[in-house]
Amino acid sequence: MRPGARSTQLAAAALVALAAGAVAGWLLHGGGRPPQPERVGAALLLPQRAPLPAFRLAGTSGPVTADGLKGRWSVLFFGYTHCPDICPTTLAALAAALDALPPQARGRVRALFVSVDPRRDSRARLADYVAYFGAGIEAATGDTDQIERLARAVGAYYALEEPGPDGGYLVNHSASLFLVDPAGRFAGVISPPLEAKALAGTLARLTGGAAP
Amino acid sequence: MSHPGPRTEPPQSHASRRGLAHRPARFRLGAICGLGAAAAALVASAAAAAPARLEVTGHVRAAPPGAPVMAGYLTLRNPGRRSVAITGAASPAFARVEVHRTVMRDGVARMEPVQRLEVPAGGTVRMAPGGMHLMLIRPRRALRPGETVRVVLRFAEGAEQAVTLPVRRGGMAGMEDGHHHDGPGH
Secondary structure, X not given: OOOOOEEEEOOOOXXXXXXXXXXXXXXXXXXXXXXXXXXXXXXXXXXXXXXXXXOEEEEXXXXXXXXXXXXXXXXXXXXXXXXXXXXXXXXXXXHHHHHHOOHHHHOOEEEEEEEOOOOOOOHHHHHHHHHXXXXXXXXXXXXXXXXXXXXXXXXXXXXXXXXXXXXXXXEEEEOOXXXXXXXXXXXXXXXXXXXXXXXXXXXXXXXXXXXX | OOOOOOOOOHHHHHHHHHHHOOOOHXXXXXXXXXXXXXXXXXXXXXXXXXXXXXXXXXXXXXXXXXXXXXXXXXXXXXXXOOOEEEEEEEOOOEEEEEEEEEEEEOOEEEEEEOOOEEEOOOOEEEOOOOOEEEEEEEEOOOOOOOOXXXXXXXXXXXXXXXXXXXXXXXXXXXXXXXXXXXXXXX
């Protein structure tokens, strides 16, 4: 691809976070068998969960903060509205999954599209964008350092590419869904390919159990 | 692009075809044999001058209002005996059209331009969400489901083929298969 990816580089892969969690757990347990990530449907849940650091984004339904995410499961997807393929594909699957949830389970989960392209994605544009997919998906963006803080905490990656001749640019970004539990801790990931039915089943299982 | 050996250009074979009706019957068999040879040569040269066209189906995925980019997904079948390479595309409905592929590596989605999309002889290439797609950049106006979009595919040899694609909603990975119109009988 085009060399010299611009500015924002976050290279904390989810796997690294999982590994770190596993190592931390192993140390805590005095060197016994390290606690393993738990598979719940399509989700991989961390054995050790760390609270999100403080951050503040502007959301389509008001400010989005670490504290504000508490109380429900949150499904985060990092992307941008100039994304023709994977973002609409993911949001359509997520919307279909949310629509398939029973009302009680639906009330226990919040879906948040985090734009990593705040320069082009105004709040108004984001509101139109997520409204199109429906199912109550919210969107947020903000200052680069705040986006990075949240992305790094969950091991999401994104990088802006060099602009083309017309000033347009692509953004490479994690295609996974990142889960925050009702206690406001990074809890795990759902990796692509994302299929609406499997996603709905996973979310139903996650929200059905009492918050840990 | 250069072909070894002698080749018959299409204008010559057209000339012999036009002349056929005026010849006496006893010459017709020989003329038909000659025409056959000319036709064979025509097929060979036509592949270079105007490549076998593709059978194209697909759609443009409807996008949120004001979306600066849209995606189109084509199924390209090559009924010919020669591979066909798409090296460009354009549409009056968009400022620019590119063929892209979403590549997933370590959970990160990255789009790579496809400079040359080869559709092998007798083969089919399917674009799909999360994979290969037409990246339709800056729609000139909002496109709603039910409308159609004209897209011109450019081949490596310089020829072009226009296709008309419906705009429709949907577009989840794995949800496209029910809408293919290119059954084996076509």
